[in-house]
Amino acid sequence: MQFVFHPDALLHRAPVFLVRGEQRPVPEKPERAEALAAMLEARGAALVRPDDHGPGPRAAVHNPDYLRYLETAHERWSKLPGASAAVIPNVHRPWRDASYPVGVVGQAGYHSYDTACPITAETWTSVCAAANSAVHASLLVARGETRAAYALCRPPGHHATRDMAGGFCYLNHVAIAAQAALPVLAAAGRPPRVAILDVDVHHGNGTQDIFYERDDVLFLSVHADPSEFYPFMAGYARERGNGRGEGYNVNLPLPMGSDEATVLAAIADSLGTVRRFAPEILFVSLGLDTYEHDPLAAFGVTTPGFARMGALLAGAGLPTVLVQEGGYAVDTLAANLGSFLDGFEDGLKKGSRGA
């Protein structure tokens, strides 16, 4: 198994976001990734630094105007009189085909569906570093250089749509990674077909949006019922894909407060659907915010429970790319990932003995 991380992912530090009308510190902070990287090194994992895979993989998923905005917004915002240190929108796009504004204030609203994605001077560097880690991990697996890879990404990615930031997410790393694998598979004469299973406590609405009309990327998400939980406006079981993609989008919302057994059973159920689809690679949006004491918690997964989750996912017997998403209990985040990897790596060994 290989582990991929670029330290530039630590540079982005967003100041504040709004919770029930109050400004609060952003819990998605560099200390999360620092704790995870330190734990991986302590386990003896060599952290591979990703190559710069250039703008191509990002452009294969996100719209050009959105990428230009993310790259230039902070510099343009800084020139406005009285502007805050970070870009924070005060308007939002009111409908899908709204006119595209010229100025950065309007563009901030056009490209953000909430206020949880402030853009600082370092944001673009960090999100590109994280996306490069995800692409690197994906290519290692797609080329058959390793059976499994983990990309230590932050900020997370699964809430970012084709052209909007939201939920601490700017670039959709798992989508970029999955898309990057497809031509490599096709060139090797393998079916360009992959699955993404999102086990973060929040619905992966950005990933759903990106692949909603596609039948070559199966998307499944196990998450807390969005009727009273972020992202509120997506993640319902009735959202099943559109056009060619109909039936290739599977949401499994679970009641708030679901215990570990319920969460693991839903993941096992999803893996049955994954097996029937027979993807060449399984991508996992690995949020650790299903943890029982996560500050955003909705589910009751324990630290030992993450090992069972890891074993379940390895038991699918597929080449796998793990992409880090949420998880905000900074003090226990490393223990939870360590437990997940114990179960996952043990499951990989059992799988290779059986094969």
Ligand SMILES: [Zn+2]
């Ligand atoms: Zn989350």
